[in-house]
Amino acid sequence: MRMESGTKIPAHVAIIMDGNGRWAAAQGKPRSWGHAQGMESIRACIEVAKDAGVGYLTFYTFSTENWGRPESEVSALMDLLCEGIEKETPELARQGVRMVVIGSRGALSDKVRAHIEAIERETAAGDALTVVLAVNYSSRSEITRAAQRIAARALTGDLAPVMVTEQALSDELYTAGIPDPDLLIRTGGEQRLSNFLLWQAAYAELLFSPVMWPDFGEKEFCEALAEYARRERRFGKIDN
């Protein structure tokens, strides 16, 4: 499925991939099987985003709150992340996809950190699409951390209060240098942001899809882009 030419394409799409567990349970399978199938949806969305000319694609891969899941599920997710990185890095690098990871790395294992550093290093030259993985990410922690960094600079006299602008705060977020998302998609039927990109999504178009993440493929992502284009075309206009 291709996007129509002339369609307005978002510069940045952010995705909350929800519904893996329910999708697996509905088929009598373990939740981790749903996460593994979810990898296929990630691959499909990267493919479409690259072809459509989306500049940035962000996936909510593991939230700070996800540590509260059973140990077996957390380790299955971390293994999947490492395996996915090992398996996909050469092809992503070949396709010019740059991978960037946001979130707090302190609590991650040495193995996961090493994989994250490797994929960032090996894809750093990519200029076709930037894929951002949010790993151990919490938007409130991110904003708090930014405030702490600004306070530290103020203490040293590097920054006067009047210089604490929206831009100054944005520059201290993990996403510094990445444009704000134009479109934020959440699959799986829930309609909330779950501590994801709260600052950055201030003006994002929100799209809540009932489709479970493992079923969200090329067709569904293209439809989401088309929905975004329709909304943008109405922006500021009066219906006749």
Ligand code: FPP
């Ligand atoms: C939400 O479904 C999904 C996640 C918490 C994890 C998504 C992660 C992946 C698909 C793999 C990531 C790997 C790489 C390399 C990016 P859920 O478990 O909350 O589903 P539920 O709401 O049905 O319980």
